[in-house]
Amino acid sequence: MRLAEQTRTRPTGRGSGRPHASLIVAGKDRPGIVAAVGAVLSDHGANIVSLDQYSDDPQGGAFFQRTVFGLDDLPAALPAVRDDLTGLTAEGFDLDFTLRDLGVPGRVAIFASKADHCLLDLLWRHRRGQLPVSVAMVISNHPDTAEEVRSFGIPFFHVPCSGPDKSAAEAEQLRLLKGNVDFVVLARYMQILSADFIRQAGVPIINIHHSFLPAFVGAGPYARAKERGVKLVGATAHYVTENLDEGPIIEQDVVRVSHADTAADLQRRGADVERAVLSRAVLWHSEDRVIRHGNHTIVFS
Template sequence: MTLTQDAPARARREAAPRHHASLIVQGRDRTGIVGAVGAVLAEHGANIVSLDQYSDNPQGGAFFQRTVFGLDDLRAALPAVEEDLDVRLARDYGLTYTLRDLSVPKRVAIFASKSDHCLLDLLWRHRQGQLPVTVSMVISNHPDVAEEVRSFGIPFFHVPCQGSDKSAAEAEHLRLLQGNVDFVVLARYMQILSGDFIERVGVPVINIHHSFLPAFIGAGPYAKAKERGVKLVGATAHYVTEDLDEGPIIEQDVVRVTHADTAADLQRRGADVERAVLSRAVLWHAEDRVIRNGNHTIVFA
């Protein structure tokens, strides 16, 4: 299936840096990695725009590096750059890496239910050019937000999901997503994804959780928070795994509340935090700033 782009999305894509690429490197730390990366890029006439690195132990620990570089005629030059990186990084240092043209935005599908605050915030930020992504589609198990989504020029698909057997709905999800997306965002999608779906979708899935994990999991988190007299309300964006709400955390934030706040106040203020946390997580993932390592992440924000 081919999905068309709205005009504003095309304009943003054309305005993106045409000659910038991201290089993500990870593996066992050892002397000379940064120099090797710099040498390969210099040999191809590339200019390093930014470089972030982290090692959990300089004596053979885990090493992570994000480099953004500029290079004229980037698309034509990337195969040769990649060939040299294979030799210098993969063969000589035993490192893994990913190389991506940043002028080509990642394609995202957004899943939503009736709560629309995270969904509409992402669509608004995308329209304003704040998120360097292509929104391929919005999928919802309710039709309530269809007209609002379509007003942004984004394809909307209503896929009902009722009862305990979600196999038919997930089969339709996979049909819609296949070959059309690079990652999926659950913008308060109130359905649990099966392990089979997570395995078969083949792309990262980002979720926003309405609490500062791990706390107040399950239904009615703000009512539970009110009962406990909490002083902070938070939100957590994380990658989805088969273990519910246990995936690698990308971003978290909190807002201070008091005994005078009602449960509705907590929900309203929590929604503000959810929007901010999810938008940052989507932005950082889109810009290759998040590196997964086991069940945690390195975020070069």
């Protein structure tokens, strides 16, 4: 059994009431999982405020559960809760756990290029308190958005990245990320990450793609969509893997268009969908609502 727990200093909790933690459970389905986990939390005086579960086959299939609970003196109490949850293996439960203090916002780095609509939308939502994250930095291969990013009080780093050899740029990006972030968001970052970068980063990476994958992959997607006479444009947020644009999908959405829409109209309306889809994916990831299972996800939205 593996149990990951964040131990960084917890800032003042949002709102009133007891501090909250999330508990993610994944493993082989069998009778009694919900009761056993609930009993552990109850023994520690925790109050369950939200519980979602899913099984792909009740007869020994894969089981997933997200629980949010309140508990006094949460940072001090979590190690004991962890130990008792780990002890469930002695009772025959084949489960993995992730336990996290929700008062500790995940640290995110945002990668961007010249297109700023997704980047600025995330920063605006963060400033409005709509995204429970700490934006550690913005890294861009172009300097165009530097002043706007810094106006939000966010550090901006320009790391040029061009030509076939991107090793120097990726080395600098990894230096900036090391030990400083819990996940990365590609807000229309128009560069392909190498497999070596993905491995060395060692954190989840979320990308926004300007279509329902795998349609219209590559450059000029809206012009090609116009040529095909599409009736829908959409966006897909997914985790990045070594296989380009084939990672587990977190969220998708579409908007209807017509023959009268120009390629510029499609791009404008598509940008609206991209902003909404990416912000939902970042929100759900930051609230531990997304569980990766193979090459797909369970999303408790």
